[in-house]
Amino acid sequence: xxxxxxxxxxxxxxxxxxxxxxxxxxxxxxxxxxxxxxxxxxxxxxxxxxxxxxxxxxxxxxxxxxxxxxxxxxxxxxxxxxxxxxxxxxxxxxxxxxxxxxxxxxxxxxxxxxxxxxxxxxxxxxxxxxxxxxxxxxxxxxxxxxxxxxxxxxxxxxxxxxxxxxxxxxxxxxxxxxxxxxxxxxxxxxxxxxxxxxxxxxxxxxxxxxxxxxxxxxxxxxxxxxxxxxxxxxxxxxxxxxxxxxxxxxxxxxxxxxxxxxxxxxxxxxxxxxxxxxxxxxxxxxxxxxxxxxxxxxxxxxxxxxxxxxxxxxxxxxxxxxxxxxxxxxxxxxxxxxxxxxxxxxxxxxxxxxxxxxxxxxxxxxxxxxxxxxxxxxxxxxxxxxxxxxxxxxxxxxxxxxxxxxxxxxxxxxxxxxxxxxxxxxxxxxxxxxxxxxxxxxxxxxxxxxxxxxxxxxxxxxxxxxxxxxxxxxxxxxxxxxxxxxxxxxxxxxxxxxxxxxxxxxxxxxxxxxxxxxxxxxxxxxxxxxxxxxxxxxxxx
Amino acid sequence: xxxxxxxxxxxxxxxxxxxxxxxxxxxxxxxxxxxxxxxxxxxxxxxxxxxxxxxxxxxxxxxxxxxxxxxxxxxxxxxxxxxxxxxxxxxxxxxxxxxxxxxxxxxxxxxxxxxxxxxxxxxxxxxxxxxxxxxxxxxxxxxxxxxxxxxxxxxxxxxxxxxxxxxxxxxxxxxxxxxxxxxxxxxxxxxxxxxxxxxxxxxxxxxxxxxxxxxxxxxxxxxxxxxxxxxxxxxxxxxxxxxxxxxxxxxxxxxxxxxxxxxxxxxxxxxxxxxxxxxxxxxxxxxxxxxxxxxxxxxxxxxxxxxxxxxxxxxxxxxxxxxxxxxx
Ligand code: HEM
Ligand SMILES: [Cu+2]
Numbered sequence: 001x002x003x004x005x006x007x008x009x010x011x012x013x014x015x016x017x018x019x020x021x022x023x024x025x026x027x028x029x030x031x032x033x034x035x036x037x038x039x040x041x042x043x044x045x046x047x048x049x050x051x052x053x054x055x056x057x058x059x060x061x062x063x064x065x066x067x068x069x070x071x072x073x074x075x076x077x078x079x080x081x082x083x084x085x086x087x088x089x090x091x092x093x094x095x096x097x098x099x100x101x102x103x104x105x106x107x108x109x110x111x112x113x114x115x116x117x118x119x120x121x122x123x124x125x126x127x128x129x130x131x132x133x134x135x136x137x138x139x140x141x142x143x144x145x146x147x148x149x150x151x152x153x154x155x156x157x158x159x160x161x162x163x164x165x166x167x168x169x170x171x172x173x174x175x176x177x178x179x180x181x182x183x184x185x186x187x188x189x190x191x192x193x194x195x196x197x198x199x200x201x202x203x204x205x206x207x208x209x210x211x212x213x214x215x216x217x218x219x220x221x222x223x224x225x226x227x228x229x230x231x232x233x234x235x236x237x238x239x240x241x242x243x244x245x246x247x248x249x250x251x252x253x254x255x256x257x258x259x260x261x262x263x264x265x266x267x268x269x270x271x272x273x274x275x276x277x278x279x280x281x282x283x284x285x286x287x288x289x290x291x292x293x294x295x296x297x298x299x300x301x302x303x304x305x306x307x308x309x310x311x312x313x314x315x316x317x318x319x320x321x322x323x324x325x326x327x328x329x330x331x332x333x334x335x336x337x338x339x340x341x342x343x344x345x346x347x348x349x350x351x352x353x354x355x356x357x358x359x360x361x362x363x364x365x366x367x368x369x370x371x372x373x374x375x376x377x378x379x380x381x382x383x384x385x386x387x388x389x390x391x392x393x394x395x396x397x398x399x400x401x402x403x404x405x406x407x408x409x410x411x412x413x414x415x416x417x418x419x420x421x422x423x424x425x426x427x428x429x430x431x432x433x434x435x436x437x438x439x440x441x442x443x444x445x446x447x448x449x450x451x452x453x454x455x456x457x458x459x460x461x462x463x464x465x466x467x468x469x470x471x472x473x474x475x476x477x478x479x480x481x482x483x484x485x486x487x488x489x490x491x492x493x494x495x496x497x498x499x500x501x502x503x504x505x506x507x508x509x510x511x512x513x514x515x516x517x518x519x520x521x522x523x524x525x526x527x528x529x530x531x532x533x534x535x536x537x538x539x540x541x
Numbered sequence: 542x543x544x545x546x547x548x549x550x551x552x553x554x555x556x557x558x559x560x561x562x563x564x565x566x567x568x569x570x571x572x573x574x575x576x577x578x579x580x581x582x583x584x585x586x587x588x589x590x591x592x593x594x595x596x597x598x599x600x601x602x603x604x605x606x607x608x609x610x611x612x613x614x615x616x617x618x619x620x621x622x623x624x625x626x627x628x629x630x631x632x633x634x635x636x637x638x639x640x641x642x643x644x645x646x647x648x649x650x651x652x653x654x655x656x657x658x659x660x661x662x663x664x665x666x667x668x669x670x671x672x673x674x675x676x677x678x679x680x681x682x683x684x685x686x687x688x689x690x691x692x693x694x695x696x697x698x699x700x701x702x703x704x705x706x707x708x709x710x711x712x713x714x715x716x717x718x719x720x721x722x723x724x725x726x727x728x729x730x731x732x733x734x735x736x737x738x739x740x741x742x743x744x745x746x747x748x749x750x751x752x753x754x755x756x757x758x759x760x761x762x763x764x765x766x767x768x769x770x771x772x773x774x775x776x777x778x779x780x781x782x783x784x785x786x787x788x789x790x791x792x793x794x795x796x797x798x799x800x801x802x803x804x805x806x807x808x809x810x811x812x813x814x815x816x817x818x819x820x821x822x823x824x825x826x827x828x829x830x831x832x833x834x835x836x837x838x839x840x841x842x843x844x845x846x847x848x849x850x851x852x853x854x855x856x857x858x859x860x861x862x863x864x865x866x867x868x869x
Contacts, residue, residue, distance in 0.1 A: 065727050138724045144701060145684040149650070149726055233702025234831075236814070239685055240700070274591070275598025282609055304687070305698045306705045309635045313628045320620040324613055331612045334578060337585040340598040344586070352582070359578065363571035370623045372563045372630030375556075376694040379687060379722035443564075444550050445691025447722040450730040454718065456547065498594075529597050 009412070009509040024109035025512065030095030031410070032116050037091060038479075040082040040123055045475065047075035052434075052468040055461050060452045068451040069136035070152065074126075076139030081161050082123045084391055085253060088260035089206075090119070090171060092402045093199050095410060097175060099503040099510060100193050102184025102519040107177040115167040115174070122164030129153035129160060138449060140250075141216075143231035143242040147223040154224060158217045165214040168256075172206030175199055184502070186521035193501055193525045194283050198263025201287035205252045205259075205294065213249035216242060243305055247298035255294045257391050259287055261398025262329055265351055268401050269333045271499035272348035273340025276526040279332040286325030293322050303374050312371060319369035326362050330355060345497070346420040350401030353428045354394055361389030364439065382442025388435045400427070400478065407482065408492030412509040415485040419477060427474035433467025500526050553713040553738065554693035559630050561694070567623055634695075637708035641674035645840050648679070648686030648699040651728035653719060656840070660760070661748060665734035667719060669711060670744040676708040678805065682836045687723035690736055696722055704805045711738040761845025764838055768830065782827060783820045787851025794821040808843050 010027045020028055051072055054062045063071065094112070098105055106112050129135065135152040137145060146154060179200050183192075219230050220242070229235030231242045270277045277283060299307060299315030333355065342348070364386045367373050377383065408414055437460040446457045453461070495504040506515050552558055589598075645656040655667045669675050679688055679699045688707065689696040692715075697707040719734035739747065765771055773782035783793075792800045793807070796819045801807050810817060812834065815827035 060730075065730065069724075069727065069729070136727065140724075142685060142724070145724070145726060149684055151727075233700075239702070273589075273598050274596070275600060278601060279605065279609055303631070304696055306700050306703055309632060312631060316628060316631075317624055320617075320624045323620050324617050327616045328609070328613055330578065332609075334582055334585070335601070335608075337582060337589065338601065340585070340589050341591040341596040342586055342589050343591040352586075355582065356579070359575045363567075363575065366571070366620055366623065367564070367567045369620075370563065370567060370627035372560050372627040372634075373567065374627075375631065375634060375696050376560050376564075376691070378696055379689075379724075380691075440548060444547065445689070445718065445720065447689065447720045447730075449724040452730045454733075 007507070008511065009507065010512050011412070011509050013512045022113070024105070024113055026094050026098050026106045026109065026112060027410075027510065027514075029112050029116050030091050030093075033086060033090040033094060033119070036116070036120055036123060037083055037087055040078050043127070044075050044078035044083060045472065047071050047078070049468060049472055051075060052465040054451070055453075056465040058453050058455045058458050058461075063451075065451045066136060066151070069138075069449070070130075070134035072449060073136055073138050074130050074134055077126060077157065077161070080139055080253070080391075081164055082119075082126065084257045084395055085168060086119060086171075087257075087395070087399050088264065088402060089175070089199060089202055089256070090115075090167075092264070092399075092406060093175065093260060094171075096406060096503055097196060097199060098178060098182070099506065099514050100196055100501060101179065101182060101187055102502050102515065102521065103178060103182035104513045104515075106174045107181060108174050111170050112174055115170040118167035118170070119164050122160045122162070122167065125160030125163065126157050129156040132156070140246060141220055141242070142246075143220060143223065143237075143239050144233070146220050147231055148234075155221050158221045162214050162217055165210045168206050169210045172203035172210075175203040176207070184519050184521050190281070190284070191521055191524045192284075194266035194277060194280070194287075195260075195263040197284040198259045198266070198287050201291035202256050202259045204288075204291050205256050208295070209249040209252045209256075212245055213253075216245035216249070219245075240302070240305055240307060243302055244298070247301045248295070251298040251301065252291070252294045254387075254390065255290055257395040258398075259290060261354070261395045261402075262287070264398045264402035264405070265329075265333060265354055267499075267501070268347050268351040268405055269336050270526045270528075271405070271497050272343050272345060272351070273337055274343075274498070274528050275336065275340050276524075276528065277332065278335040278338075279328075280525070282328055283332055286328050289325045290322060293318060297322060297369075300369055300374075303371060304378055316369055316371045320366070323362065323366050323369070326358075330359065330362075346415075346417065346424055347401045347405035347497075349421060349424040350397050350404065353424060354397040354401065356428070357389050357393030357397060357431065360436075361386060361394055364389065376445075377442050379448055380442035381438040381446045381448055384448050385435045385438035385442060388438070393431050393435070397427075400424075403478075403482075405497070406503070407485070408496045409503055409508045409510070411486060411489075412492050413485045413489030414492050414496065415489055416481045419481040423474055423477035423481070426470060426477065430467055430469075430471030430474045434464050434471050435467070437461075437463045437467070500528060551692040551713070551715070551717065553711055553715065553717060554690075554695065555710045555712060556630075556634060557692065557694040557712075559633075559694075563623070563626050563630060566626070570619055570623075634707070637676040637706065638674045638710075641676035641708050643676050643678065644669075645837075646677050646679040646688055646699065647836055647840075648681040648683075648688070648721065648725070648732075650683050650726055651721070651732040653688070653721075653732065653734045654837070656837070657748070659748060665719075667734060667736040668744060668747050669736065669738055670741040671711050671714050671738050673741065674708060674710045677706060678840075679705050679707070680836055680840070684725045685723050686721045686725050686732065689720045689722040690717055691720070692717035692736075698723055704809070711736075714738045714740060761841040761843075761848075764841050765845055768834065768842075770842070773827065782823060785846050786849040789847045789849070795819060796821050796823075805843050808846055809839050812839055812842065 010025055023029060054068060060068065133152045135150060135154050135157050137150045137154060179196060222228055223231050227235050229237045231237040231239055233239060266277055266283055297315055297319045299311055300319045303312045368386060404420060441457055441460045444457065446453055492508040494507050502519055505519065552561060642658050644658065647654040652664055654662065654664050656662045679697065680703065681699045681701045683701060686699040687696060688699050693709045695707060695709050697705050699705060715738055717736050719736050721729060721732035725732060773780065774785050776784045776786060788803050791803055793803050794800050801818055813831045814829055816825045819825045
């Protein structure tokens with residue numbers, strides 16, 4: 001897979017396993033992440049299929065309760081820490097960020113490679129803990145369950161996550177320094193693509209939030225081994241302390257998953273409407289606003305945990321505030337379509353799918369933030385449906401949309417347009433069939449993490465399991481036609497979509513140093529030739 | 542819909558109808574917004590479809606600030622309605638009415654234990670009278686559990702080492718699910734119970750009939766003697782510890798100058814780690830009863846202490862008398 005013979009690019013510049021495992025090229029590291037992440041996604045996905053198969057009947061007829069608990073715990077841990085959090089930043093961000101700002105590489109190429117190794121070591125440790133018995137704490141590790149009662153390799157898993165956390169912190173640091181120091185001449189802050197803004201906001205969360213969860217998980221290990229009395233009331237500890245520490249990271253972590261996806265969205269919507277994004281400044285600042293306020297709302301996971309009602313009210317109020325920038329983004333994308341020149345190619349289909357599922361995910365988020373409603377649906381399947389809509393629906397829709405959009409750039413090959421459109425459609429249908437019934441199950445009262453359930457819940461569970469089968473096939477399709485494209489796909493031109501942005505000005509795949517001549521930026525992002533003279537749009541900033 | 546797959550849970554408490562009302566409000570607003578946005582997007586997709594390969598989009602000109610502010614402020618207003626409405630339900634839910642009967646609930650891997658005001662106990666079954674406010678004081682003997690009754694739209698975490706409270710007033714007789722909604726280990730999904738809402742006279746009949754599921758337990762008064770609490774806490778001159786009569790619910794001054802309210806958590810803490818909050822004028826000589834006393838016994842003691850009237854008042858009733866409200 002390469003461009004014209006004789007033309008060197010980052011893929012054919014050097015050969016052999018060693019040249020990959022010791023590379024400092026951000027593009028190759030992006031590909032290494034793509035491989036690692038795909039493996040963990042497949043493993044996590046297989047577990048999801050097993051879980052859904054078990055839930056097709058009310059009895060626990062496939063697995064024992066113990067095995068079931070270990071399955072959903074490992075499914076959650078792999079998907080969150082080893083797939084969703086690194087997916088867009090570590091794959092697409094790594095590959096694209098330096099190119100988008102006209103730089104030769106990230107600020108710290110060696111640290112970038114180190115991040116990948118930390119990620120892989122953490123992932124392998126976690127997976128080894130699964131092979132040697134797994135754990136049954138749930139990915140949330142609530143104490144004193146995880147410290148005194150849980151079975152299995154809690155410590156090994158905790159250390160695995162701890163190590164992977166450093167990968168996340170280092171990537172965030174690398175991005176921030178790169179964006180500050182390495183922009184091409186002429187590339188001012190307000191000429192940056194919104195993808196870059198989104199990653200800037202995400203990186204802030206990564207470096208501020210990750211240390212907190214790392215410490216919390218370390219304390220779980222210490223409590224388990226030495227009963228030091230931080231979390232366990234038997235030794236004078238406080239079980240709620242853990243929840244505070246955990247959600248202080250894990251709520252913002254949701255934005256680590258969704259903000260980059262929103263960044264991808266802005267790129268897709270402009271490229272396939274062929275016009276400037278509506279309200280550039282609003283979108284850029286809404287990312288930062290989400291990143292900052294996102295740190296103040298962790299307590300909405302704890303309304304009925306025993307914290308005070310006043311705390312509950314304050315957290316609810318702040319939660320409502322975060323809803324606004326998210327809503328504004330949806331309005332802006334919609335307005336971008338107005339008088340656009342809209343083409344429904346595959347990445348755009350994913351973008352539209354994103355808006356569909358994000359609307360449902362976001363609006364149910366407002367419901368959960370509302371105090372009175374949460375008393376009823378907290379810790380039921382309503383929650384499971386909501387977070388899958390946001391994380392699996394929206395975040396993965398954005399990831400796949402971005403992967404298709406930049407695939408020609410990354411590999412130098414075009415994929416099959418027909419099959420890619422089919423896959424977007426199958427994923428959308430499969431996703432909604434799987435997770436929409438879970439909202440109903442949740443309001444009916446079915447608790448989450450249930451291995452068995454009362455028979456009256458079965459109909460909706462069967463529907464959900466059927467949807468999961470469709471969704472599984474939907475996710476399988478891209479694996480097939482994307483791999484196929486590597487060998488048989490048409491050669492990609494430098495700019496197959498007629499899109500704007502520095503990454504489309506260099507060849508596909510890019511040369512080792514990204515550009516043959518260092519770029520100079522003279523216009524703002526998304527400066528498409530318009531049919532009416534482009535009057536400066538004054539947006540209030 | 543098939544009979545075994547309802548779309549909506551029963552509405553069987555005063556809280557249930559309130560939660561449903563705000564749920565339908567947010568649902569209505571959400572559906573309205575989604576339909577509007579999706580319809581707009583579809584219209585744009587059709588109208589502005591790209592016809593020739595080179596066709597560019599048309600710029601929106603003019604001042605768009607007003608538009609941006611409008612679509613920020615309208616959603617803000619709507620979520621604020623949701624916030625205040627939701628908070629008012631939540632506050633109401635956190636304050637049990639004064640005529641509520643007082644029940645105790647214990648979570649334990651993996652069962653629910655319930656104790657009635659009269660001391661009758663059950664496991665994974667819970668009988669209550671209809672149209673009577675019921676207050677639950679809950680604690681766990683191991684991990685965090687969550688007491689949830691979907692038909693009442695009621696849910697509260699149950700923690701080790703603390704008391705959480707919840708209350709409800711059932712409005713319809715019948716039998717409903719109790720679930721544990723907080724993942725609590727291997728048999729989490731088997732930690733289920735049934736709550737039976739009965740006519741008051743049926744409840745009375747049920748109360749007097751049959752043996753209590755938990756067997757007979759010592760009353761708080763017996764425990765007070767059996768654990769030798771009475772050797773120090775006694776109302777005479779040789780008392781080495783504060784007199785407990787009438788202390789419950791009052792402010793207590795501590796040696797370090799702070800004051801605390803003598804509530805359930807304080808009494809429990811004093812039993813388990815007596816040196817933490819020592820009452821002014823006394824030495825920290827009380828031994829800990831940690832690991833020698835079960836959560837249920839602690840509650841027995843709390844109930845007994847609650848009923849001790851201040852010296853001079855009528856003699857303290859023993860365990861026979863129900864808590865405030867009692868049976869009518
Ligand atoms: C075919 C696709 C999927 C299906 C059918 C599925 C199904 C499920 C089910 C049934 C649960 C257990 C819920 C419970 O008992 O509380 C679960 C939990 C979870 N899933 Fe998925 N899932 C799928 C894909 C994903 C993906 C792609 C991700 C993330 C990228 C993900 C993230 C999670 C997380 C974080 C949990 C929570 C684990 C926990 O409770 O500890 N899922 N999923
Ligand atoms: Cu439980």
